[in-house]
Amino acid sequence: MVKNLRKVLFRIERGLPVDWTKAKKNLLSLGISQKSMSQALSVTAYGGNDYRVEVKDKKIFDEILLLIEPANKSTRSAASLSGNTHLSQVNGAMLAVWYANEAIPINRVFKDEESCPSPDRKNALIIENEECFLFKEDTFKFVRDFCNVDMDEDDVEFIYGSGNSITNRRIIPYLKAFKGEVYCLFDIDLGGLRIYANLISAGLEKEKIHYLIPEDLEERLVKSRREATEKELGELSQVYGITEKTDRIISALRYYKKTIEQESYRAEK
Numbered sequence: 001m002v003k004n005l006r007k008v009l010f011r012i013e014r015g016l017p018v019d020w021t022k023a024k025k026n027l028l029s030l031g032i033s034q035k036s037m038s039q040a041l042s043v044t045a046y047g048g049n050d051y052r053v054e055v056k057d058k059k060i061f062d063e064i065l066l067l068i069e070p071a072n073k074s075t076r077s078a079a080s081l082s083g084n085t086h087l088s089q090v091n092g093a094m095l096a097v098w099y100a101n102e103a104i105p106i107n108r109v110f111k112d113e114e115s116c117p118s119p120d121r122k123n124a125l126i127i128e129n130e131e132c133f134l135f136k137e138d139t140f141k142f143v144r145d146f147c148n149v150d151m152d153e154d155d156v157e158f159i160y161g162s163g164n165s166i167t168n169r170r171i172i173p174y175l176k177a178f179k180g181e182v183y184c185l186f187d188i189d190l191g192g193l194r195i196y197a198n199l200i201s202a203g204l205e206k207e208k209i210h211y212l213i214p215e216d217l218e219e220r221l222v223k224s225r226r227e228a229t230e231k232e233l234g235e236l237s238q239v240y241g242i243t244e245k246t247d248r249i250i251s252a253l254r255y256y257k258k259t260i261e262q263e264s265y266r267a268e269k
Helices: 002-014 020-029 034-040 058-068 130-134 136-146 163-167 172-176 190-201 217-223 230-239 244-256 262-268
Strands: 041-047 050-055 093-099 106-110 123-127 156-160 182-185 209-211
Touching: 002 020, 002 050, 002 058, 020 034, 020 050, 034 041, 034 058, 041 230, 050 190, 123 136, 130 136, 130 156, 130 262, 136 156, 136 182, 136 262, 163 190, 182 190, 190 209, 190 230, 190 244, 209 244, 217 244, 230 244
Parallel strands: 123 156, 123 182, 182 209
Antiparallel strands: 041 050, 093 106, 093 156
16 A cells, blocks of 8 residues: 555646545545645546646645655655656756757756746746757757747747646746746647646636647648547546636547647658
8 A cells, every 4th residue: 555655745746646445445444634735735626537626835745745654765865775766756857948049958956946947938848758848949949930930049948848748846936937927838738738728727717827739730730640549638627617718628539539740740841
């Protein structure tokens, strides 16, 4: 049971969905009080057995970890003694960012004991796909030409999203600090919609964060060879109702039963 709970808490730290009903029952059986869980965690039902569980109070969350494993294997340093670093939380976060006309990206480092750095540009463009990030100029041209985005490239901070890691609680204050808009270039699928939902759940304003889709979305779905699974189509209800644009995406995915990987945008260069 303890091993499974460690995995669940690790998924919570990463912002991944968990079966909270089962996890809560196991935590209670180990003596973790309902009050402690309510103080430490915010729970949102996705649907079925999937829940979004967010850490509200890091101190209480760490105390729960200690109660589960008194030897404190919650840090990677301690976990390395038992060879279980893959199950432990990383004590910080890192973000690759890049600017127009710069030769190489830089890394932003976020640690609990240090103040959050400030963005150097007005707007953010979060790019989930690594290849699209590496060819940021081509990606920006696509966003400008096909996604109806009007902004100066020099005002943009290009951010490598790397899947759901962009929703790390240490990174959220940095994203909130952008004075302009936060644009999200995610895959057109359940995964991308979940990342977007997690960012809003973490506190980014709907009016400020935008899920980018090409204007000819439906035409691209017709041509796509990336079939959506029945499981994925069924779980789209978990992220329905966030914004009018995401609901349009969901309706299109359900109708065409296909998805789009943003790497296909590279063909537009």
